[in-house]
Amino acid sequence: MRIEKLGLDEGECALVAPGSNFFYLTGMDFVGVHERLFLLLVTKNDKPAIVAPELYENELDKWKGELYLWQDGEDPFDVVKDLLKERRTKKLLVEESAPAGIILPFMDVYDIEPLSRRIKDIRERKDAEEIEKIKKACSIVDMVFEELLDTEFEGKKESDIAKRIDERIFELGGKPSFETIVASGANGAEPHHTISGKIIERGNFVVMDYGAKVDGYCSDITRTVAVGEKKDKEIYDTVQEAQQKAFESVRKGITAESIDRTAREVIAKKGYGENFTHRTGHGLGIDVHEDPYITAGNKEALDEGMVFTIEPGIYIKGSLGIRIEDDVAIIDGKGKRLTGAERNLLVV
């Protein structure tokens, strides 16, 4: 059981709120439940316990640990306080992403430490079953891209293309793992543009960044296509070379920052260093952004089973954006692309 991998000491109690860690540890998905107190408590020598609103009784049918249900009108913190006392808690381990409200009542009572350091190490290293799920999510986004190539882009709105992408993700059995980005022309240079009603024009590059979530695991892909003609192909080729070189550098033991540096050097050498304005990638799994982050300053050595994106880009304000992103796993010590859609520049 994954809960045992946490390796807690006596006196430690991990508090886990619904979300991706909760799903990882229990296999149950209560993502988005945060308004009413809902907590998993894990200690070394006891059965794991869930404190949850009574409302969720049915969904918790299969839970094999202890279960404490509370009703509207009761104070659920009373239950948690009693449990912590019974279990002789000295230190709480808390997710940095959990709502601060969970720990506010305990700050003066217990030592509090981030849980993330403990869970990061186990979640980062995907087992074979997890990698299969990510592959399934990747095969959906590959298929969506291939189908998109039959689409007329010129004259369509960005939002039309995004709608098409989302519909096909649903039809293929997934759901979008984040808000689909379709950014044409100058919109491609805006790092937080998602979609707009802008009409896609001949000569535009169109950045499409989207993902699928299946069985609780995510994929995340970006492809950039040229509309009607190949302009600025040398910029595209620079991004592609950076992505390829960074990918080729992946192997067990390499540091995250080294992959980032490799991508960055290719782009800087062509004079676009200032135009690659974000990190090279991020881990991928239950969350679409998770450890390990492929970024400057991250000296973490990558290990077997880690899955992450490699997604360099060049952005020229007022003009264009180009990004190419694949999902990569370390399998048998080597980098393996899990997304396989065409990376050479395509004209649509």
Added chain:
Amino acid sequence: MRIEKLGLDEGECALVAPGSNFFYLTGMDFVGVHERLFLLLVTKNDKPAIVAPELYENELDKWKGELYLWQDGEDPFDVVKDLLKERRTKKLLVEESAPAGIILPFMDVYDIEPLSRRIKDIRERKDAEEIEKIKKACSIVDMVFEELLDTEFEGKKESDIAKRIDERIFELGGKPSFETIVASGANGAEPHHTISGKIIERGNFVVMDYGAKVDGYCSDITRTVAVGEKKDKEIYDTVQEAQQKAFESVRKGITAESIDRTAREVIAKKGYGENFTHRTGHGLGIDVHEDPYITAGNKEALDEGMVFTIEPGIYIKGSLGIRIEDDVAIIDGKGKRLTGAERNLLVV
């Protein structure tokens, strides 16, 4: 400026993460940004300050307070620590919904208190402009319901109806304020059912619970329709009476729990007390669930400008669910429905 309404004392610093409080205080919407440190710091005697990833420079163009941008690879907590020292902070006020990671570095340095108590009082009382925005969101969900009545329900999937609802919300200029629920027959009795591929049958009740978000403000409506024939009309009428009575009880000064009790008494008198398994309502505004909660134990006196739902329901496991929900505001001391779609039982 809303920031001044917080009424902070010297030595206090409010830390506000992107989300609805941030939007309320600054007018800027960075909902969903939580992976990189992004914080608003408010103190009594200084300009409010934002610490944000450099990535967001463009979006922060219009910000008139202090701005500290940090780059990937830097430790943004260093900036926050310096700011807190400069501003002679003694106590941090933190949102209970903010990520715990924001306060973990400061637990041993400063007193920490929930911010929610301070901001709740001001956010609950909507000004005229906010109520106009909520009305706009309500007019969309009313229109969607009216149009739905022309739809053939029998033989369609729940997901088909949900898709139709979502599409019309988008076309009318909003976006869904939460995941649309379409629950037919026995699915209506499952409190967390959203949608499924289940085919809607003659004789089913269909619970449709959906909302629109426009200009940052939400609506939230539920209507239940009968497919093909009026069965169990007396159960429907009980819910409707509970909703009506609860609505009629609304006025400035009444407690939240009293409205809940009124709805509950109508339903209990007809013998369905056990089948009304949730609170009567919740506040509504920038968040689709916010204060005031219309629930047992909430002795808060409701005040001018408060906006909340009234949504009693009856759920019979394995058989049916019925819920009727309106959005209600206290205007000139009295309750006023902001949603106006037909509440009498309709056969589709």
